Amino acid sequence: MATLALLLLLASYVKAQASLFDIRKYGVVPNGDITMALQKAWRDACVSTTPSKVVIPSNKYKLRQIDFMGPCKAPIEILVNGIIKAPKNPFDVSGQNQWVRFGYINFLTLSGNGTFHGRGKMAWKQNNCSTNKNCKKLAMNFGFGFVNNSVIHDITSKDSKYFHVNVFGCKNISFTNFRVSSPAYSPNTDGIHIGKSTQVKITNSKIDTGDDCISLGDGSKEVTILNVTCGPGHGISVGSLGKYSNEDSVEDVIVKNCTLKNTNNGLRIKTWPGTAIISLASDLHFEDITMINVSNPIIIDQEYCPWNQCSKQSPSKIKISKVTFKNIRGTSATQEGITLVCSSGIPCETVELSDINLRFNGTTLVTAKCANVKPKIGRKAPICAT
Numbered sequence: 001m002a003t004l005a006l007l008l009l010l011a012s013y014v015k016a017q018a019s020l021f022d023i024r025k026y027g028v029v030p031n032g033d034i035t036m037a038l039q040k041a042w043r044d045a046c047v048s049t050t051p052s053k054v055v056i057p058s059n060k061y062k063l064r065q066i067d068f069m070g071p072c073k074a075p076i077e078i079l080v081n082g083i084i085k086a087p088k089n090p091f092d093v094s095g096q097n098q099w100v101r102f103g104y105i106n107f108l109t110l111s112g113n114g115t116f117h118g119r120g121k122m123a124w125k126q127n128n129c130s131t132n133k134n135c136k137k138l139a140m141n142f143g144f145g146f147v148n149n150s151v152i153h154d155i156t157s158k159d160s161k162y163f164h165v166n167v168f169g170c171k172n173i174s175f176t177n178f179r180v181s182s183p184a185y186s187p188n189t190d191g192i193h194i195g196k197s198t199q200v201k202i203t204n205s206k207i208d209t210g211d212d213c214i215s216l217g218d219g220s221k222e223v224t225i226l227n228v229t230c231g232p233g234h235g236i237s238v239g240s241l242g243k244y245s246n247e248d249s250v251e252d253v254i255v256k257n258c259t260l261k262n263t264n265n266g267l268r269i270k271t272w273p274g275t276a277i278i279s280l281a282s283d284l285h286f287e288d289i290t291m292i293n294v295s296n297p298i299i300i301d302q303e304y305c306p307w308n309q310c311s312k313q314s315p316s317k318i319k320i321s322k323v324t325f326k327n328i329r330g331t332s333a334t335q336e337g338i339t340l341v342c343s344s345g346i347p348c349e350t351v352e353l354s355d356i357n358l359r360f361n362g363t364t365l366v367t368a369k370c371a372n373v374k375p376k377i378g379r380k381a382p383i384c385a386t
Contacts, residue, residue: 018077021045022055030059034084035066046072053077056114060085065093065139068102075107080114080155086141090123090161095137098166102143108150115156116141120186123161127187131307138162138188145169153177163190164209170197178205184232184262186210191233194220196248202228209233213263217241218279219248226254231261235294238284239270240304242277242318249280259290266297267325270304271318271343274311284323291330297358297366298325300351300373302343315345322350326378329357337366338382340373347372354378 021044026037034056045052051074058081065087068078086099093099100116102108118141129135141160144150146169156179157164164180167173180191191207194200196219203226207213213230215237216223230236236255241247260266267286291297300323302316320342337358342348353375358366370384377383 019045019048019050019052020055021052022057024057028061030061032061033064034061035064038063038066042068045076046070049073051075051077053079056080056082056084056112058082063100065097065099066101068100068105070103070105072105075109076105077109077111080110080112080116083115083117085117086119086161088119088122090126090138093139093161095139095162098140098143099161100142101145102147103145105147106149108147110152110155113154115158117158118160118164120159120161120182120189124186129188133309140164140166142166143168144173147173150174151176155179156181158182159186160189162188163193165192167192167194167197167200170200172199173197174201174203175205176201176203178202180205180207180209180213182209184210190215191230193217194223196220198222200224202226205229207233212237215239216250216253218244218250220250220253222252224254225258226256228258229261230258231263231292233263235260235263235265235268237265237268237270238281239268240272241270241281242272242275242279242316245277247277247279249282250284251280251282253284255286255289257288259292260294260297261292263294264296265299266291266294267328268296268299268301269320269323270299270301271316271320272310273303273305273316273343274314275317278317280319280321282319282321285326286324286328287326289328291328291332291358293331293333295333296337296339297330297332298328298338298340298356300340300342300348302372303341316343317346318343319346320348320351323348324352324354325356326352327355329355330359331362332358332360332366335360335364335367336369338368340368340370340375340384342372344372351375352378353381356381
């Protein structure tokens with residue numbers, strides 16, 4: 001309802017005599033580079049004292065790295081109906097930033113049926129971050145930094161060189177009917193990553209990627225994920241948390257009515273051991289989830305240490321509490337469908353499993369393994385083995 005209310009509010013602003021800034025009036029030609037024209041259209045729209053709309057009509061265009069910076073004087077919409085292509089060479093786009101970056105804007109709408117094509121295949125071949133801590137950073141398709149009271153809808157992000165979307169320092173921002181498309185073999189192409197943001201909503205969206213469909217970093221609060229289809233990919237993750245010293249807590253997360261298909265993981269909470277950070281992950285609720293051939297459908301992993309980048313001798317100091325997994329159904333690609341491995345230093349508290357109907361190979365009920373946690377077992381949930 002909150003997303004609908006925000007959409008209606010923004011629509012009412014735009015309908016109120018919105019000033020139109022069509023990029024064709026700035027000298028754009030089909031298949032041409034629209035970077036300069038789009039920058040000029042944005043600047044003109046941003047200083048308008050009445051609601052404004054930047055229009056990118058149907059066609060194919062090229063776009064170099066671009067920043068859309070506020071604050072603007074009135075609500076502003078970018079209507080995209082074309083296919084916009086990034087530079088193919090990853091070195092033509094700075095990995096320190098995003099290809100398309102929005103910052104310090106209030107009441108932004110990004111809409112249309114357009115596609116932002118990151119052309120990431122060349123970059124994926126050069127991505128060695130799994131073995132090299134000092135790997136060269138690659139550009140994400142989108143960055144939303146300190147963007148508030150805003151809606152992104154009916155847009156497609158395709159083949160990003162790295163993460164598709166980074167949401168940082170935002171409040172009351174919604175993604176609806178949003179599409180992420182990358183193949184399963186594309187490395188580090190997280191769909192939507194959220195950090196230090198409040199009231200983020202992701203609804204009625206489809207995410208196919210080579211990493212987490214949605215990942216929640218530290219400081220993610222009041223996040224709602226509803227009616228999302230994920231797969232291929234690595235599932236929906238809270239974390240990883242606890243790697244850095246300045247992290248904030250993660251609280252009030254709802255994941256509901258989602259479908260995960262052919263993903264490497266399902267619903268996952270992951271924290272690093274061997275670090276000094278003390279923090280909290282609390283009120284995390286996963287409900288009414290359908291799994292189709294998902295490996296590791298339900299996971300709490302407080303010994304998360306990819307590529308042996310840490311020491312497991314010191315337990316994670318992230319306190320996990322008030323977690324529910326309810327009405328999780330479907331098929332698991334692994335016999336052990338539930339793995340709850342909590343911190344030996346700060347065990348998990350108030351974890352509940354209820355109405356879990358997951359079958360390995362479609363026949364045998366999955367098993368559960370637990371450590372440093374005594375979950376409340378509701379009806380139709382497997383008993384933990386230790």
